[in-house]
Amino acid sequence: MGEVERDIRVVTADGVELSTDVHHPEGDGPFPTLLQRTCYGKELFADVAEVSRYVERGYRVVFQDCRGSGRSTGELDLFAEAPDGRATGDWIAAQPWFDGQLGTFGASYMTFTQWALASTRPPYLKAMAVALMGAEWRAGWYPGGSFALDVALSSSSLQVHGIASASPEHQAAIEAGFAHLPLEEADVIAVGERVPWFQAWLAHADPADPYWGPLDFTGALDLGLPVLLVDGWYDYQLPHMVRDLSILHRKGGPTRLVIGPWVHAGVDPEVMFQETVRWFDRHLKGEESVDTGAPTSVFVMPEGGWRDLSGWPPAHEPERWWLQPGGALARHPASESDATPYTYDPADPTPSFGGAGLRPDHAGPVDNRELEARPDVLTFTTDVLAEQLEVVGPVAAELFLSSSVEDLDVFVRLCDVFPDGRSINVCDGIRRLHPTDLHRTANGTFAVHLQLWPTAYQFDAGHRMRLQVSGGAHPLYARNLCSGEPLGSAQKVVVAQNAVHHDPAHPSALLLPG
Numbered sequence: 001m002g003e004v005e006r007d008i009r010v011v012t013a014d015g016v017e018l019s020t021d022v023h024h025p026e027g028d029g030p031f032p033t034l035l036q037r038t039c040y041g042k043e044l045f046a047d048v049a050e051v052s053r054y055v056e057r058g059y060r061v062v063f064q065d066c067r068g069s070g071r072s073t074g075e076l077d078l079f080a081e082a083p084d085g086r087a088t089g090d091w092i093a094a095q096p097w098f099d100g101q102l103g104t105f106g107a108s109y110m111t112f113t114q115w116a117l118a119s120t121r122p123p124y125l126k127a128m129a130v131a132l133m134g135a136e137w138r139a140g141w142y143p144g145g146s147f148a149l150d151v152a153l154s155s156s157s158l159q160v161h162g163i164a165s166a167s168p169e170h171q172a173a174i175e176a177g178f179a180h181l182p183l184e185e186a187d188v189i190a191v192g193e194r195v196p197w198f199q200a201w202l203a204h205a206d207p208a209d210p211y212w213g214p215l216d217f218t219g220a221l222d223l224g225l226p227v228l229l230v231d232g233w234y235d236y237q238l239p240h241m242v243r244d245l246s247i248l249h250r251k252g253g254p255t256r257l258v259i260g261p262w263v264h265a266g267v268d269p270e271v272m273f274q275e276t277v278r279w280f281d282r283h284l285k286g287e288e289s290v291d292t293g294a295p296t297s298v299f300v301m302p303e304g305g306w307r308d309l310s311g312w313p314p315a316h317e318p319e320r321w322w323l324q325p326g327g328a329l330a331r332h333p334a335s336e337s338d339a340t341p342y343t344y345d346p347a348d349p350t351p352s353f354g355g356a357g358l359r360p361d362h363a364g365p366v367d368n369r370e371l372e373a374r375p376d377v378l379t380f381t382t383d384v385l386a387e388q389l390e391v392v393g394p395v396a397a398e399l400f401l402s403s404s405v406e407d408l409d410v411f412v413r414l415c416d417v418f419p420d421g422r423s424i425n426v427c428d429g430i431r432r433l434h435p436t437d438l439h440r441t442a443n444g445t446f447a448v449h450l451q452l453w454p455t456a457y458q459f460d461a462g463h464r465m466r467l468q469v470s471g472g473a474h475p476l477y478a479r480n481l482c483s484g485e486p487l488g489s490a491q492k493v494v495v496a497q498n499a500v501h502h503d504p505a506h507p508s509a510l511l512l513p514g
Contacts, residue, residue: 002026002055007071010064012080012087019071020088023051023061030099031060032126032284033092036106037085037113038063039159041070049106050273057277058285060097064088066113069159076159078112078137078197079214085117093124100124101284105276107131107230107267108237115217118225125223127283129276131230132264134240137215141201143236144450145432146409147478147487151236151264153177153190154358156198160191171359178475184488202488218244224253226283228292230272232262233301233427234364236356238453245312254283257296257312259456263363264356298456300392301426302365302416313393313454319514321382321465323399323502329380329467333507339402339499342378344471344482346493350376350411352476354425356453362476368415368423368468378469378500380510381417389459393513395427395452399469400506402444404497406435409472409480412450414510416457417464427453428468430477435484445501467510469500 002024009017021042025031034054038045042063046052051061067084068076092098102124104114111133118125134140141148153174157165164170177190184202187195204211227248231241238259248255258275260268275293282290294308321329325337344350354366372379397412413428429452438446459465472479478487482494502508 010088010091012067012084016067016074016080016084017072018064018067018084018088020062020064021046023055023063024097025055025058025060029060029097031058031097032101032103032280033060033062033098034103034105034280035062035088035092035117036064036104036110037066037081037088038106038110039066039069039076040109041065041162043070044163049110050269053273054277057281059280062088062092076197081113081116082119082214082217085113086120086122089117089120089122089124093122098124101126103127103129103280103284105129105280107272108133108264112137115220118220118223119217121220121223125225127226127280129228129230129279131267131272132232132235132241133237135217135221135244136240138207138212139240140237142205142207143239143477144430145207146430146480147183147202147205148236149178149183149475149478150352150357150359150362152198152201153186156187156195157191160193160195166360174359181491182489183478199488205487218247221247222251224251226254226279228256228258228275228279230258230267230275232260232264232267233299233453233455234261234263234354234356236264236358238356239451242312242454249311255295256292258298260299261301264358265360266364298392300390300456300458302424302457304456304458307456314513316393316513318396318511320509320511321467323380323467323500323508323510325502327378327380329382329465329510333504334502335504337503339501340378341497341499342376342470344376344408344496344498346479346481346495349474349479350374350470350472352473355413355428355473355476357476365424365426368413368425369421372423372466372468376470379466380469381466382464385459385461385463385465387461389465390457391426391459391512392456394454395513396511397429397450397452397467397509398511399448399450399508400445400501401448402446402499402501403438405482405494406438407480407482407484408433408496408498409477410448410450411468411470411473411477412452413468414452414455415466415468416459417466419462423466426457427455428473429453430473432480445506471496471498
């Protein structure tokens with residue numbers, strides 16, 4: 001590894017100084033340049049990003065603290081990432097060592113900063129390796145219209161306290177914040193101070209609010225650049241990454257999607273490095289002999305291993321499994337039957353078990369039996385499967401419901417029930433409903449289409465499939481108080497009496513890729 005220039009000050013248009021390290025390879029080059037901009041401190045994340053390995057492979061790596069973080073001046077500002085990224089890119093382009101080939105890499109917030117730079121359409125940006133974050137900022141915070149409370153408070157604590165946020169003391173404070181009402185005070189409880197971005201996310205809950213416009217970088221998806229996308233089946237950003245891929249396909253340019261059996265903070269670093277370096281060897285160094293892999297590679301859970309696909313999603317026709325009376329799930333529609341009722345009480349919200357959160361002990365696949373024993377969680381389960389059933393692609397549910405309230409959440413989860421009784425979550429989804437969404441029929445029922453996370457999963461013979469239906473998953477998602485009050489200030493609690501209908505006129509069903 002060659003010379004490292006540390007704490008170079010890249011000055012932005014408004015005078016903020018961005019602390020920047022440049023890691024040079026040994027030799028005369030020319031070398032393509034890779035850029036990563038982080039809000040978590042470049043000294044800490046240089047090892048996480050494995051900067052030295054890229055340098056050893058013949059890349060010059062520019063690693064920078066975003067404004068308001070690390071050694072940079074100013075205050076952290078989401079809206080500044082596009083102009084700050086462009087100022088940094090222009091600085092790189094003016095250096096005598098720059099060979100005209102810039103690639104960007106990094107995961108999560110470090111992907112947000114990539115899309116921010118790309119939105120300025122710099123002519124020297126030639127390839128990207130993005131992971132764990134879509135191009136639209138709001139999408140990850142309001143899945144299905146609900147609010148991703150776990151991610152919002154956990155990430156806020158990480159940004160304020162850094163790695164110390166993982167300590168038992170900080171984790172206990174975060175848990176206390178989850179339980180607090182109103183939500184507009186939860187950041188003080190969880191983080192110890194008022195967090196401006198958390199307050200802004202609550203205050204601008206409406207997806208049409210112009211606040212979100214400058215943070216939507218989906219327009220950059222039409223650049224035609226080679227883009228590698230890496231994500232995990234249990235990551236909260238997965239649906240948005242898959243959506244971005246579909247737009248990239250329509251706009252042209254080489255793409256590759258890799259999805260592993262990971263949570264947001266659990267991507268295999270070796271897979272990430274190998275995928276990224278191969279991508280840049282091909283698209284920055286121009287090494288045509290480098291095989292970057294199939295257009296899509298997915299890990300088929302739980303033990304099916306990696307599989308190459310020609311694209312995503314695989315061609316399929318939805319296969320319906322209908323909800324039945326008595327908690328059954330079958331390939332045939334139900335006969336005449338009474339609805340199955342359940343109560344949702346926001347004062348004792350249905351808890352979240354596993355899934356797409358950030359807390360290390362509360363994310364990914366876990367045993368859901370304790371959750372399913374609660375009276376506010378309905379389960380619909382197949383007979384024992386006679387042969388292996390493989391599910392690869394998008395998953396959805398079409399439900400017919402009735403409710404005593406006008407504002408409610410519907411949470412749906414697909415589980416694998418093992419012969420020993422363990423019920424392991426495979427994928428799930430949520431939808432927040434408002435009065436304008438409830439197109440009630442004369443008997444008070446309304447239909448809900450709910451998109452779950454996509455998946456690749458093998459249900460073994462001797463196992464069963466199970467569909468959960470409930471009124472929420474707290475604190476993964478903020479509880480719906482069912483009162484219709486604004487998200488941040490709501491405190492009034494209304495108990496909802498709900499029911500799932502599954503008769504011939506209301507054929508509630510799970511939709512799997514066939």
